[in-house]
Amino acid sequence: MQRVAFKMKLFKGFEEEYKRRHAALWPDLQALLKQAGIKEYSIFLDETTNDLIGCLTIDDATKLDALPAEPVMKKWWAYMADIMETNEDKSPVSIPLKEVFYLP
Numbered sequence: 001m002q003r004v005a006f007k008m009k010l011f012k013g014f015e016e017e018y019k020r021r022h023a024a025l026w027p028d029l030q031a032l033l034k035q036a037g038i039k040e041y042s043i044f045l046d047e048t049t050n051d052l053i054g055c056l057t058i059d060d061a062t063k064l065d066a067l068p069a070e071p072v073m074k075k076w077w078a079y080m081a082d083i084m085e086t087n088e089d090k091s092p093v094s095i096p097l098k099e100v101f102y103l104p
Contacts, residue, residue, distance in 0.1 A: 001039070001058070002058055002059070002060070003057050004056050004058060005055045005096075006053075006095060006097055007095045008084060008092045009050060009051060009052065009084060010052050010083065011050070015050070018083055018084070021080065022043070029073070029076050036064065036066070036067060037058045038058050042055050068089075077090040077091050077092065
């Protein structure tokens with residue numbers, strides 16, 4: 001099992017909207033993430049910087065590389081683009097984080 005963590009940026013003032021949208025995560029997006037092998041997925045908010053820290057576990061992290069080509073993923077990115085930093089293709093600006101400690 002591999003752990004993957006990354007950082008994104010939420011626009012100020014959209015904290016509740018971000019939570020609301022994720023509380024109503026689309027079933028087809030949830031199914032896609034599970035199909036890719038994601039076992040656990042959490043997103044934390046640093047309220048002092050509005051940084052979002054995503055953490056997930058997956059059997060094979062290379063399977064994440066296929067997700068950007070999926071139509072439902074592109075649709076989700078477009079849906080979220082108005083409340084967070086994004087790239088030109090509407091994907092969130094995502095900075096990989098290096099694991100420096102783990103306590104199993």
